[in-house]
Amino acid sequence: MAIVAIIPARFGSTRLPGKPLSQINGKPMVQHVWERAREARSIDRVLVATDDERIAAVVRAFGGEAAMTSSAHATGTNRLAEAAAATDAQIVVNIQGDEPMLDPAFIDGAVAPLQAEPGLSMSTVSLPLVDVEEMLSSAVVKVVTDARGDALYFSRSPIPFVRDAVDLREAAAQAVGRGLARKHVGLYAYRREALLRFATLPPSPLEQAESLEQLRALHHGMRIRVVAMEGRSGVAVDTPSDLERVRAMMAGGGSPLHFTRNTWLPNTSS
Helix, strand or coil, X not given: CCEEEEEEECCCCCCCCCHHHCEECCEEHHHHHHHHHHHCCCCCEEEEEECCHHHHXXXXXXXXXXXXXXXXXXXXXXXXHHHHHCCCCCEEEXXXXXXXXXXXXXXXXXXXXXXXXXXXXEEEEEEECCCHHHHXXXXXXXXXXXCCCEEEEEECCCCCCCCCCCCHHHHHHHHHHCCCCEEEEEEEEEEHHHHHHHCCCCCXXXXXXXXXXXXXXXXXXXXXXXXXXXXXXXXXXXXXXXXXHHHHHHXXXXXXXXXXXXXXXXXXXX
């Protein structure tokens, strides 16, 4: 079963132009992400999907493989789908190009359910949510799941609301204390045909309201398995201040983190 990891990378970021080429610890950010993807044991091939020859040239210079895609794509998922359509992979992993500290074990965790369950079309990863401020933050995406581990809903709001709480903060604290929601890691694995279908589906009202593409999949009846993992999420680079923070965290070493391999428990429920 061929498995390809694709890193969408565009030059024209609004808040940080040329973001994939930003230097971190002597390397462009896209190279750090590529190296993390290469460390995943489940991945056969890593592609950087871009619309910019400057990014493609840098990727080829450090030994990576670049796939040129249209500049008209509105989302990274559409860019991913175009690149995936030109491969023979059965499973495609979408790796965010602004996650230079991504734990490769998360990639393996996302892929595992698709290898184990032929009827599953899409999967992602979650981490423990243990901080009330994270529960209340709209920058942290929360996910709740059913008994099988499939996503019921993703939200920027604190979910669920514990009814006997006196206010939102207490409700969030109770939800965190009871482990009712987890923190979503924005990494996805798809069966190739499911990804190509997903890219053709129209946006849903909930997706547009929350600005979360995965809600489109739920709206159209696609199951998303959420693999519960341990560990910590990296810092996504969206702004110049994020970039400086990551540079400081990664300074002084050749590798951004010494990863501890996570394990996941395959779901045996039917």
